[in-house]
Amino acid sequence: MNTYGTILVADDNAAILTAMKYLLADAFDQVLTTAQPDDIVKLMAQQPIDMVLLDMNFSSGVNSGQEGIFWLRAIKKRHPDVPVVLLTAYADIALAVKGLKNGASDFITKPWDNDDLLRKLKDVLDVQHEIVSLDEVEKEHIRRTIDRCHGNLSQAAELLGITRQTLYNKMKRL
Amino acid sequence: MNTYGTILVADDNAAILTAMKYLLADAFDQVLTTAQPDDIVKLMAQQPIDMVLLDMNFSSGVNSGQEGIFWLRAIKKRHPDVPVVLLTAYADIALAVKGLKNGASDFITKPWDNDDLLRKLKDVLDVQHEIVSLDEVEKEHIRRTIDRCHGNLSQAAELLGITRQTLYNKMKRL
DNA sequence: AAACAGGTGTCTAACAATTAGACAATCTGC
């Protein structure tokens, strides 16, 4: 597998879109670009997108990154599993933290290093979690809930919305 | 509820530990401090800790933050659900991203604003305490898996480790 | 010391969910 599927690049600067098209052409099957953030969700509804590279400063006069956070949320709301990598000209720690808390996979500052950017995008797609069985998810959530209840099984069962006996059974089987 | 439990502050600067003791005394039941990172896991094994505030630059000559990442990983490995907030003197975006990717809840730069820091710690603990029923976790995981299979229910059921009929039933009930 | 409250481990019997297996109908790629 030497291709990483379809990537969508959203930036209001046409020059950056062109640069990205060339930079990403080798690694990705298809490189879509748009200068209009409204198109992101539309495009994602029309065809499967494997990754989004999103500029944080769409409204040209605004550099708070709030615009980018808004579109990030819009993407994550509909497609929580599609990784979004953020791109910004302003190296702002608070913005990076906010972006990651809202589900972004990485945060890259302009000007970027081509090799570094490619490596980061590939890393994100490589690490993208494999699908786990329902049982494993259940087991993990039970483990964490019991941990949070400091070992109190009655309380854990109540929080989990199951009976204490069912919790016993699940613990035995898992 | 005007108390947020026990917080552990780890920083090799004694002055900062003292400052934190005073700053956090009102909001937290108990404020533990240590200048030795080895003590963090030891203390957490001895008593329940609700939150860790971790300095990123323990080895005084080193400012890469690698030391902090190491201890963050050590904490998260044993206690994945205990929130860890990072503290650093060097506003480094790459370090902040790495910290959050390794499970940190927030990232604060020195010098900090007292009110801002308190608010961030409280925010972390407020969202932390949300408890999710097993059904909701199940529902969410099913939704995501079906999404990833592009709507192919047979494939989704197989990945989830359940039968197609069971998947139908769960979709109806949830 | 006795009463109490909360948690544990275990059991039963009714009920609900899951399973394998089957079937025709529909969708999809070639």
Added chain:
DNA sequence: GCAGATTGTCTAATTGTTAGACACCTGTTT
């Protein structure tokens, strides 16, 4: 148009879940 995969639906056997109950243990209150 055809073959393979997917869907929607069904049955009967198996398994899991539930409410309720019981004795037991541990700390706390009276």
